[in-house]
Amino acid sequence: MDFKPLVRFQDVHLRYGTGPDVLHQVNLTLAPGSFHFMVGPSGAGKSSLLRLMYLAHRPSSGRLSIFGRDVSQQDRKELTMLRRRIGIIFQDFRLLDHLTALENVALPLTITGNSLEKVRRNVSELLAWVGLADYLDAKPPTLSGGQQQRVAIARAVIARPSLLLADEPTGNLDDKIAERLLFLFEELNKRGTTIVVASHNEALVNRFNHPVFKIINGEVRLIKNTQSPSVQHNTGAM
């Protein structure tokens, strides 16, 4: 391994409460600046794997390192600082209906103590970049699904995260728009952001030349390797 991994799973298991393993003996390594797809049927464990990556859960067993830090060794404040380096796009967007598009996008900055006035210019530019320059003061319920999704993407990237996680971002989009969205992710990836996109649409994913992990019954397998030097994989099941 000639790079310092950004994300590293070592024999990771995850179960909720006393239930069965949702993720089973996961071993995978993501290099900085890599782009991965994660496919699998609904309920296979894609969202759970993402939740581990955005530190919503700790592994039930095994070791998970993010940005070179073992998450089980970090205290709450350190985990908070790690979370600030991760952007998340949720399947259901999770926009706050009572805030404008601009305020929604600014959230990752305002929660860290920046005033809206201070970040307004950056946020406006980003919203313009995703094609929403005319919707700065629009509230989510007045926006279309596609527009809401772009607000969610802008919110995920406004703080320039090192790792961007997208959970079924193409779920509600037609193929053409979905493809454009993935091109947008590629643009972000070219700027150095490590990207993981979970999708159940394998046909769409296969149009892109990026490594693909498949999750079936909680086990992770690499089904497509693009020979990228920045990618390594090693799943327990393989």
Added chain:
Amino acid sequence: MFGARNDVPLDRDASSRFLPWLIAVMVYLATMSLVVAITMNKLANRWDQGLSNSLTIQVPAGQTPTDRQSTERNLKDLQDKLVQLENVETVEILNDAELNKLMEPWLGKDVLLQGLPIPFLISVELGQSNVKTIDAINKIIAQSFPEASVDDHQRWLGNLLGLAKVIQLVSLLVVILVGGAAGLMVILVTRMGLAIHRQVVELFHHMGAHDSYIAARFQIHALKLSTAGGLSGLLLAGITIASFSSLLGQANSSILPSLTFSAGEWGLFLLMPLGASVIAMMTARLTVLRSLALMP
């Protein structure tokens, strides 16, 4: 601070509508309990000061008018002896007119003229309540009028002061209980808010908000609601006090208390809504922090 927009939409919750009213009722009850405690304290002090320095001597009168006149003459000698004692300020023998007036509500007009053996009453005012002086007075009376009795009011005054103390303690207990109930209510409302806005709270958490940032959203909300409710409760209590004060003023009775308060006492009343706000704010903060501590 109040003008800042809360990025957790707590203002839309049903709890936002009823919490101020509940806090208003709590502050009203706490303020009125404090009013009772302060008034009872003042009343007890007034009784204590008014009666503990006085004695009433009751001397049985003879059966016939002649006996009564004889006793009355001897009372003058007793008065002279008592007034010479150290720490005795005044010795006043109630005359027939005063006795008649005293008996009038129970026995009708001019009872003495009807030949009833109404005892003589002597009121003694002391400089200060002093066992030595009271013993000296008892000794002189025992020599002059062995059948006379001395009432220093201590027995019934003691009972009355004890009752006043109990009422004070109960009132203060009510203030404390009301404070506790307000705290429990805020916990309930905050937990409701956390449940309703769980997804927003989780979103902030995942985006890297510190626990204190999320807690601040809830504590500012609780502060706003409790301040509005607390001030309303205090206003209501103020109106009640003014109304009672007016009624008591009209009664013009020396037994009933007066509802007038010093600036310091009004300051104590102002502490009720302030206390409610602080309790609400801190309770909301701690409740949210405890819930967030369950997240990784």
